């Protein structure tokens with residue numbers, strides 16, 4: 001099963017991705033997590049992208065396309081994968097189609113901008129796994145500690161209000177057009193077009209999970 005989760009920053013993609021990947025036993029591929037690990041490890045890529053990410057802009061397409069193609073050619077992706085944060089531009093979406101890796105589902109999670117700011121300023125993440133919590137809406141069992149490992153949670157540098165607003169601007173300009181792109185592929189019944197669904201992301205985490213499991217035809 002190959003799945004793309006679309007949606008603005010803070011829509012709840014990572015939160016739902018964890019449930020789906022666990023259920024279907026497929027790898028969770030978050031390009032944001034991959035870039036943050038590169039920054040932490042101070043690799044050449046990490047040094048190149050740090051400022052772009054801190055300011056809330058997008059990393060150039062050629063870098064992202066190479067990174068993603070390399071990741072999905074790994075053996076663990078043979079049985080499928082879930083993409084969170086890729087594609088984010090039309091050239092990235094086209095590159096994925098041209099790579100002849102048919103995607104089964106594109107699921108868009110929709111949330112208004114004002115809700116996103118509240119979600120992201122209160123988001124805390126476990127960097128090693130990508131697990132996301134919220135100080136109010138989805139708190140960890142022990143404050144500031146990951147439920148599974150007990151390791152400390154962090155507040156991402158780009159989850160500050162001014163950067164969030166910029167990320168939302170970038171989302172509306174560069175990523176939102178992908179919704180129409182996938183909707184069109186689906187409606188026109190183009191060969192290998194993914195099935196396309198839109199979901200209300202302002203419901204509870206549990207309700208959204210149930211909707212997605214229904215779409216994917218798996219038991220919750």
Ligand code: ADP
Nearest residue numbers: 010011012013014015119123132133134137205
């Ligand atoms: P994304 O991966 O789309 O950027 P996340 O899954 O990290 O979004 O969620 C952003 C923040 O909102 C996190 O703090 C998360 O705990 C919280 N969150 C996710 N889904 C919901 C929801 N349905 N209702 C309230 N808060 C949510």
Ligand code: ADP
Nearest residue numbers: 009010031032033053057058059064085086088
């Ligand atoms: P969120 O889900 O909260 O939007 P991500 O973790 O997906 O954040 O991404 C964090 C940052 O990493 C983005 O703001 C962007 O700078 C960079 N990034 C991640 N994926 C891509 C991509 N596919 N194309 C370009 N930049 C990306």
